[in-house]
Structure formats: C-alpha cells, structure tokens
Amino acid sequence: MTASALPKSVDGMLELLTSRGYLAERSLATVAYLSLRMGRPLFLEGEAGVGKTEIAKVLSAALGRKLIRLQCYEGLDVASAVYEWSSAAQMIAIRLAEAAGDTDREQLSSDIFAERFLIKRPLLQALEPDVAGAPVLLIDELDRADEAFEAYLLEILSDFQVTIPEFGTIKAPQPPIVIITSNRTREIHDALKRRCLYHWVDYPEAERELAIVKSRVPGISAKLSQQVVRFVQALRDQDFYKSPGVAETIDWATALTELDARSLTPQMVGDTLGALLKYQDDIARMQGDTLQKVLKEATSDN
Amino acid sequence: MTTIDHLNPPTGHMADNVVGFARALRAAGIPVGPGAVIDALNALQAIEIGNRADVYATLEAIFVKRHEHMLIFAQAFDLFFRAAEDWKHMLDSVPLPDHAKKKPPPASRRVQEALAQPSARDEAPQVQEQELRLSVSDKEILQKKDFAQMSAAEIAEVTRAIANMKLPQAELRTRRYQPDAKGLRLDMRRTLRSSLRTGGEIIDIRKLGRIEKPAPIVALLDISGSMSEYTRLFLHFLHAITDARKRVSVFLFGTRLTNVTRALRARDPDEALASCSSSVEDWAGGTRIATSLHSFNKLWGRRVLGQGAIVLLISDGLEREADARLAFEMDRLHRSCRRLIWLNPLLRYSAFEAKAQGIKMMLPHVDEFRPVHNLTSMEGLIAALSAPPPPHHRSLIRSAA
Numbered sequence: 001m002t003a004s005a006l007p008k009s010v011d012g013m014l015e016l017l018t019s020r021g022y023l024a025e026r027s028l029a030t031v032a033y034l035s036l037r038m039g040r041p042l043f044l045e046g047e048a049g050v051g052k053t054e055i056a057k058v059l060s061a062a063l064g065r066k067l068i069r070l071q072c073y074e075g076l077d078v079a080s081a082v083y084e085w086s087s088a089a090q091m092i093a094i095r096l097a098e099a100a101g102d103t104d105r106e107q108l109s110s111d112i113f114a115e116r117f118l119i120k121r122p123l124l125q126a127l128e129p130d131v132a133g134a135p136v137l138l139i140d141e142l143d144r145a146d147e148a149f150e151a152y153l154l155e156i157l158s159d160f161q162v163t164i165p166e167f168g169t170i171k172a173p174q175p176p177i178v179i180i181t182s183n184r185t186r187e188i189h190d191a192l193k194r195r196c197l198y199h200w201v202d203y204p205e206a207e208r209e210l211a212i213v214k215s216r217v218p219g220i221s222a223k224l225s226q227q228v229v230r231f232v233q234a235l236r237d238q239d240f241y242k243s244p245g246v247a248e249t250i251d252w253a254t255a256l257t258e259l260d261a262r263s264l265t266p267q268m269v270g271d272t273l274g275a276l277l278k279y280q281d282d283i284a285r286m287q288g289d290t291l292q293k294v295l296k297e298a299t300s301d302n
Numbered sequence: 303m304t305t306i307d308h309l310n311p312p313t314g315h316m317a318d319n320v321v322g323f324a325r326a327l328r329a330a331g332i333p334v335g336p337g338a339v340i341d342a343l344n345a346l347q348a349i350e351i352g353n354r355a356d357v358y359a360t361l362e363a364i365f366v367k368r369h370e371h372m373l374i375f376a377q378a379f380d381l382f383f384r385a386a387e388d389w390k391h392m393l394d395s396v397p398l399p400d401h402a403k404k405k406p407p408p409a410s411r412r413v414q415e416a417l418a419q420p421s422a423r424d425e426a427p428q429v430q431e432q433e434l435r436l437s438v439s440d441k442e443i444l445q446k447k448d449f450a451q452m453s454a455a456e457i458a459e460v461t462r463a464i465a466n467m468k469l470p471q472a473e474l475r476t477r478r479y480q481p482d483a484k485g486l487r488l489d490m491r492r493t494l495r496s497s498l499r500t501g502g503e504i505i506d507i508r509k510l511g512r513i514e515k516p517a518p519i520v521a522l523l524d525i526s527g528s529m530s531e532y533t534r535l536f537l538h539f540l541h542a543i544t545d546a547r548k549r550v551s552v553f554l555f556g557t558r559l560t561n562v563t564r565a566l567r568a569r570d571p572d573e574a575l576a577s578c579s580s581s582v583e584d585w586a587g588g589t590r591i592a593t594s595l596h597s598f599n600k601l602w603g604r605r606v607l608g609q610g611a612i613v614l615l616i617s618d619g620l621e622r623e624a625d626a627r628l629a630f631e632m633d634r635l636h637r638s639c640r641r642l643i644w645l646n647p648l649l650r651y652s653a654f655e656a657k658a659q660g661i662k663m664m665l666p667h668v669d670e671f672r673p674v675h676n677l678t679s680m681e682g683l684i685a686a687l688s689a690p691p692p693p694h695h696r697s698l699i700r701s702a703a
Contacts, residue, residue, distance in 0.1 A: 027362070193368075199363055
C-alpha cells in the first residue's frame with residue numbers, strides 16, 4: 001500500500017471517492033473532507049444499506065491507509081475493544097521466573113505487564129503509528145453497543161489515548177481517521193456527537209442510484225438497470241417497515257443479471273423480491289395489485 | 303449551482319455572521335454551544351466559501367447533531383443567508399432566549415399560587431390537614447378508591463404516593479461483567495495481579511459476574527376523551543418512573559402519536575406535565591389506536607424496543623375503527639418487545655367482558671392484561687414489573703377474554 005495525499009478540496013474528495021466507485025452526494029464529500037482537514041471523527045447516521053460503512057472502506061483504499069474495523073455489539077467491553085492481557089503467557093513467564101530462581105517481586109510485576117503480553121484490540125491498534133499514515137478506524141453500528149461503552153469512547157475520541165493501569169498511557173502520534181456509523185436503533189448521546197461531524201446519509205436520488213448500479217453491476221443492460229432503479233425508488237414511497245437501501249438495490253440488480261433477466265416481469269420480480277424486502281409483512285403487502293402497479297410504473301417507457 | 307457570496311456581504315464579517323446564525327439556531331431550539339461556533343469558523347476556512355451548498359453542508363455537519371433538527375436547520379439557513387445583507391436587522395426580530403420574553407415555568411406559578419390569597423384555591427391548605435388526619439382506614443380506602451372518583455385532595459395524596467413508589471432496579475442481565483465474588487467467570491487479569499503479591503502464587507481466584515440493570519420501559523398512554531379521568535395520574539406515574547430510571551420512553555396517543563420523553567425529564571412533576579401537555583395537540587379527543595401503533599412501530603419501534611424493553615400499553619381499547627390493521631399492528635408490537643403489558647382501567651369492573659371489537663382484536667397479542675384504576679393496582683403493577691412473567695400468563699388472558 002502506498003499512501004496517497006489527502007484531498008485538498010471538496011472536489012478533490014469527490015474525485016477520490018469516485019475513483020474507487022463510491023458515487024457520493026456532494027454534501028457527504030464535504031463533511032468527509034472536513035473531517036480529514038479538522039481531524040474530527042465523522043458520525044454517519046442513516047437507514048441500513050445506504051453506504052455508511054462503505055465510505056470507510058473506500059477511504060482507506062483510496063488513501064492507502066490500513067482499515068481497522070470495530071464491529072459493535074451489546075456487551076462489547078474494554079477487553080474485546082481495546083486491549084487484554086495474555087494471561088496464559090503471563091503464567092508461563094511467572095513459572096519460568098520461579099524455575100530460574102527469580103524472587104524479586106517488583107521485577108516480576110514489571111516483566112509480566114510488558115508490551116509483549118498485551119493483546120491489542122482494534123481501538124488500541126488504531127492508535128499505533130503506521131508507515132502509510134494513521135489508519136482509518138471504523139466504529140460500525142455504535143448504536144448496538146451499550147451506553148457504558150459509548151462513554152468509554154468519549155475519552156479515546158477526544159484525546160486519542162488509552163490508559164492501561166499496569167502499563168501506562170498510549171497516545172497516538174497521529175490521530176486515526178475515525179468513522180462512526182449508527183443505524184439509529186437507539187439514540188447516541190449528545191456528548192459523543194458533539195465531538196464529531198454529523199451527517200445523515202439519505203437514500204440517493206434516482207439518477208445517482210442508476211449510476212451506482214451501473215458501476216457496481218457491470219454486466220447489467222441499460223434497460224434493466226433503469227427499471228430496477230425506478231422500481232426500488234417506487235418501493236421507497238410505499239409505507240414499508242423497512243425500505244430497501246442501496247445495498248439491496250445492488251443485490252437485486254446482481255441477482256437479476258445472474259438470472260439473465262432482460263427486463264422486469266411479474267414472475268421475475270416475485271421470485272427475487274427477497275433480495276429487496278427483508279420482512280415477511282412487507283413482502284406480503286407487495287403481492288397482487290400493489291406489485292402490478294409499481295411494476296407498471298417502473299417499466300413504462302418515458 | 304449558484305455561486306453567490308452569501309457569507310461575505312458588503313460589510314464582510316464572516317465571524318459575525320456565523321455567530322449571529324448560531325444565535326438564531328439557538329433561539330429556534332437547536333442546542334449550539336460556543337465550541338461549535340469556533341469549529342464552524344475553522345471549518346469554513348477549510349472549504350471554498352463561494353459555494354452555497356458546501357457552506358450549507360459544512361454548517362450542518364457542525365451545528366446539527368440530531369436528525370430531527372435538520373428541517374429547522376434548513377429553514378433557518380434559508381432565512382438567514384437569504385437576507386445575509388441585513389442579518390443584523392434580522393437578529394433584532396429573533397427572540398433571544400435569555401431576554402425576558404420567556405414565560406415563567408409552571409413551578410413558579412405554583413409558588414405564586416401558594417403565596418396568593420387562599421380564596422382562589424381554598425382546598426390547598428386542607429390537603430395538609432387531611433394528610434395529618436389520615437388514619438389507617440382512610441389510607442385503605444384511598445388505596446382502593448377509583449382514580450376517576452377522587453376529589454382534588456385525594457388526587458394530591460395519590461400523586462404523592464405514586465412519587466414514592468419504588469421501582470425494581472435490576473431485572474435484566476446484560477452481557478457485560480463486573481468484579482463479583484460469587485460470579486461464575488474467571489477474572490484472569492485481577493487474579494494475576496493479586497498473585498504478584500505472593501510472588502506469582504495464585505492464592506485467591508477473582509471472579510466476574512454479569513452486570514444487571516433495569517430493563518427499558520416504553521409506555522404508550524392513551525389520552526383520548528374516554529381516558530381523560532386517568533391520564534393525569536398516569537402521567538404522574540410515568541413521571542415518577544422516568545425520574546427513577548434511565549431508559550424510559552413515554553409516548554402519548556389519541557388520534558396521533560407524540561413522544562413526550564424529553565418533556566417528562568423535567569424534575570418538577572408540574573413542570574413536566576405542563577410541558578408534556580403543550581407538546582400534544584390532540585388532548586382528550588378521539589382514539590385511533592391502529593394508526594398510532596403503526597406510527598410507533600414504524601418510526602420508534604426499532605429505536606426504543608431494541609434492548610429487551612417492557613411495553614406498557616395504557617388504554618381502554620375503545621377504538622371505533624377496529625379492523626385487521628389493529629390486530630396486525632398489535633402483533634408487530636408484541637413481536638418486537640420482550641413483554642407487552644396492557645393496563646386497562648375498564649378491568650376494574652368485575653363484570654368486565656371483552657366485548658368491544660377493539661379489545662377483542664388486541665387481547666390475543668398481549669402478555670399480561672392488568673387493571674389500573676387505583677393505588678393498589680398500580681402497586682401491583684410495580685410488583686409485576688420486578689417479577690418474572692407468570693409462566694402461564696397466556697392462559698390467564700384467555701380466561702379474562
């Protein structure tokens with residue numbers, strides 16, 4: 001990996017993202033650019049599947065930085081997010097010291113809490129210097145972690161340092177590029193948001209979504225891609241429990257090309273609807289008349 | 303894209319402009335701290351300021367921290383930067399929060415009332431006396447008396463009793479651990495540290511146990527006309543819960559759904575209730591349970607029910623448009639929470655039968671069906687919240703229905 005220079009303007013950021021196939025709205029490129037310039041974490045909120053996680057991957061690839069991902073879940077604690085001591089190795093070290101006849105307790109305690117016994121988890125890894133430049137740290141789906149962990153993050157995100165009682169404080173020589181995503185299954189505390197640049201990632205407009213589908217599903221015909229996007233856009237107007245995101249659009253377009261579809265037919269849509277809608281209630285609502293109506297809108301030529 | 307230099311009006315004071323804009327946002331209800339203003343000025347220097355859309359995105363990323371505020375921000379931005387030239391003039395008309403216009407909070411009104419002549423509210427001193435005179439039997443009567451038939455003084459007494467109710471604090475085991483001598487998991491880190499004191503010999507083994515914390519409570523309170531005699535007391539009840547716990551969300555519904563969680567967070571119950579009622583438009587109107595549940599399921603369900611929440615649905619279930627949609631939404635709600643408790647004041651009648659169409663539709667989808675109309679039943683509810691759900695609660699429902 002070779003490190004690329006950071007973009008120098010919003011347009012530069014747009015180009016950088018586009019070069020890796022991420023067709024971002026200008027507003028998203030603006031905040032991403034600002035977060036790099038100001039060294040602030042970027043907090044992305046929005047429905048599932050609108051490309052929040054993707055931007056971290058694209059940024060790390062485009063800038064040639066290492067991507068460190070912390071997937072949040074309920075019960076995530078310091079031991080699995082930041083660091084842990086390798087107790088097995090420490091025990092062996094103690095036994096070896098005993099066998100060698102070392103009885104100096106002070107010496108022993110400084111020996112077994114040394115860096116070689118420290119298991120570094122994502123957050124600590126992200127604070128380490130890297131030849132290619134500070135890594136991209138993706139804290140994914142923060143809303144899934146519990147409040148206690150969120151409070152812990154406050155310290156790391158403002159000072160980019162971790163204090164390990166037995167070892168000391170580890171501070172990042174250069175702060176990582178932090179991207180935090182949330183699907184809003186619960187509200188994240190304002191104290192954390194205040195330290196970040198906030199952006200709500202929305203569903204893309206038809207034109208952009210069409211461009212995304214074309215770039216992500218190369219084999220797709222112009223006609224089919226247009227129909228797919230129109231169909232999905234029409235679905236988002238329906239009152240569904242979970243509207244399909246861009247990720248679902250890409251999945252569906254891929255599924256249809258795999259099936260050699262040339263254009264949308266009721267049969268084809270019915271068979272593959274599971275790629276778009278993930279709730280049985282929503283699928284049930286899309287049977288019969290509603291399906292016909294949306295399909296007619298999507299396939300009419302104008 | 304328009305390239306109008308809105309931020310550099312002829313007077314040319316970008317900093318003043320941003321400060322003014324921040325004040326306007328604050329007046330419009332978006333919390334904007336001084337730190338954010340400095341951030342905004344730094345950020346504006348990092349982008350090309352000629353592009354209005356970029357300025358918009360920049361200021362939004364810094365000043366807006368909640369999805370709900372985006373609309374207010376959009377309107378404020380439009381208004382403010384359209385008239386950027388005479389922004390100073392505009393600021394004069396923006397009501398600034400620290401200037402006297404703010405009306406006194408309800409608590410101070412209560413203080414004023416308390417200090418005023420007793421003629422206006424002559425029952426107020428009586429409350430005090432009555433409290434002193436309450437004998438054991440009086441208390442018993444009060445425990446069982448229907449909220450709907452209480453006098454103002456009795457209601458004041460009950461309100462106090464509600465405020466003193468103690469909620470169980472730990473009933474949900476989380477997946478996080480803490481040092482606990484009786485725990486089941488080995489705490490290697492602390493064990494090793496303590497072993498160093500004995501030169502590496504492990505003498506005492508440290509343990510970890512799961513952290514327990516209160517389950518989130520989500521209350522959906524029916525405020526339609528037929529429930530009007532109960533709503534105020536239930537709000538007191540919910541305020542007491544909100545005060546005692548961290549994760550409580552409260553929604554009111556009549557014909558539409560309103561989230562009043564933040565309003566209820568005010569410490570003083572009167573202030574909380576007043577700010578609650580000012581945020582609701584359909585007080586004591588009709589009921590549209592299905593529609594309200596639909597908007598709850600769609601907009602809030604995933605956000606507040608995620609962590610094993612207990613749902614308290616407080617309603618008499620008297621719905622005029624009871625159809626399949628009501629059953630569908632109830633089912634959705636039931637499947638997305640840990641426990642759904644329906645509290646119905648109508649259950650106070652011993653001869654209660656689930657005859658109304660709405661009640662019939664809703665009953666199959668609840669875990670528990672309880673009366674709440676007096677203090678005893680409210681205490682019963684609190685006891686039920688701390689206990690695990692009864693093993694055969696579904697059969698109980700069927701016998702009730």
